[in-house]
Amino acid sequence: MSHFEITGHAQKSAWDANEIPPVEEVRPGLWSIPVPIPNNPLRYVLVYAFESNSGITLVDAGWDTDEAWGALNAGIATAGGSMTDVTGVIVTHIHPDHYGLAGRIRDTSGAWIGLHPADASLLHERYEDTDDLVSRMGNLLAMSGVPEDVNPDLATASMQVKSLVHMALPDRSIEDGDALDVPGWNLNAIWTPGHSPGHLCLVDPDARLLLSGDHVLPRISPNISFHSQQFPNPLGDYLDSLAKIGFYEMDEVLPGHEYRFRGLKARADELIAHHEERLVEIEQLLAQDDRRTAWDLTQELKWSRPFNSMEHFMQRMANGETLAHLVLLEFRGRVSRDGNAPALFSLK
DSSP states (O other): OOOOEEOOHHHHHHHHTTOOOOOEEEETTEEEEEEEOTTOTTOEEEEEEEEETTEEEEEOOOOSSHHHHHHHHHHHHHTTOOGGGEEEEEOSOOSHHHHTTHHHHHHHHOOEEEEOHHHHTTHHHHHTSOHHHHHHHHHHHHHHTOOTTTHHHHHTTTGGGGGGOOOOOOSEEOOTTOBOOOTTOOOEEEEOOSSSTTOEEEEETTTTEEEEETTSOSSSOOOOOOSTTSOSOHHHHHHHHHHHHTTOOOSEEEESSSOOEEOHHHHHHHHHHHHHHHHHHHHHHHHHSOSBOHHHHHHHSOOSSOGGGSOHHHHHHHHHHHHHHHHHHHHTTSEEEEOSTTOEEEEO
16 A cells, blocks of 8 residues: 655755755755745745766756756756756746746756647747737636736736746657656656646656656645636646556655655545545535635635735636636536626536
8 A cells, every 4th residue: 555755854854944955866866956936835946957978957947036046056066067067958847937947058058948748839928928818817817706806916917927937949849658868867758737738747667766846746736727728627637647647656756846755646646635625615615505606616715824815826826726626527517607707606
């Protein structure tokens, strides 16, 4: 029977002390480098550096800030290399804390950037020409029942992160099952849509390691939001991806945040159970009072902190999570919706 166990003890101690953890060599020639995230409860992203005779391959990159750039350079130096040794950057997904510095790394070292095509196709409207994306988000929030006086603040809440991304189109497309060009390692891609449409996990069955990106984290559930840059049923995709990843039981999981752990299937099962409980919670709220908007439900659901204390971006993410659960209930034939601005959800 699988079980969950923390293995990144120095990382866990640093987390409990509200500190940045140390750079660590987690296997011979594989380094974990924490790169700070500004003004974010996740505090840092864990960038992984694979050493080989032909250079360094990074998995993820961090935000495009001078502090992050300095931390990444210092971490690579601790591993005995420099930024000019980097030959490739494998990006698990396009969120700024994972993708933001990839272009700056390529400018410095000439490294290739690899990304799943489902995420690569979103880059232009996400980080360059964003007007249409903001407009569609406003429409989605109106459909959710967000009041008109709040809608603009929520619709534009993510635009400040554009400055934290050095826009760079990928050089390589990474598909499900692809063997990755990391000399000395048997690294393969696993497509795990949900947190983003093109999210990738990486597995090395010889080293018995799995790099989970944001797909499976040891402490929190990653944000799974319904929005215009997602597939039609993102939570359904995520639950399918959790079931898929549970078959890859390895000696250790190296996540994109927090700390390393063992017991992938046990943690995946916990996350599946969490979302199933959330679906029941939403159905219970609808049973008490039918024909509710997503925004109404979002304000009544239990969150890790009081909803009214959340910043606009966090409120938008919470609403997106509620919508993702409602959409999955629609796909399962449990819930119906009526109207559009706002849409009213009812039990079938």
